[in-house]
Amino acid sequence: MPAARCSSPWSTSPTPNGTTSSTPTFKGAFFLSQLFGRACIARSRPGVIVSMASTHGMTGIAGRSVYGISKAGLIQMTRMLAIEWADRNIRVNASRRPR
Numbered sequence: 496m497p498a499a500r501c502s503s504p505w506s507t508s509p510t511p512n513g514t515t516s517s518t519p520t521f522k523g524a525f526f527l528s529q530l531f532g533r534a535c536i537a538r539s540r541p542g543v544i545v546s547m548a549s550t551h552g553m554t555g556i557a558g559r560s561v562y563g564i565s566k567a568g569l570i571q572m573t574r575m576l577a578i579e580w581a582d583r584n585i586r587v588n589a590s591r592r593p594r
Contacts, residue, residue: 520565521572528576532585541584546573548589 524546535542551559552566570589577587 520562521568524569525572528572528587532576532580532583535585536580536583542586544573544576544585544587546587546589548573548591550591 528544528546531542531544534540546569548570549562549566551563552568552570554563556563573587573589576585580587
């Protein structure tokens with residue numbers, strides 16, 4: 496996603512209808528994790544999901560709210576899936592790009 500699309504303030508950002516930075520950041524991870532988890536569970540197989548997080552999801556930065564909110568959602572989804580799928584032997588983690 497181009498940086499310009501991720502740097503709009505919340506008040507001027509388009510609605511999250513598939514045209515904002517939240518689409519690949521959160522929705523893509525959500526649907527791919529769901530599909531992969533279903534496949535692992537259906538086959539009784541272990542699996543690993545690694546999402547790309549960002550410090551923007553844990554720290555407020557002016558003018559980056561759309562990106563930060565979508566990354567915060569991704570981080571929380573990672574936590575919840577790790578708990579929900581632990582007994583299915585599906586590990587769910589998040590990592591961020593090193594500086």
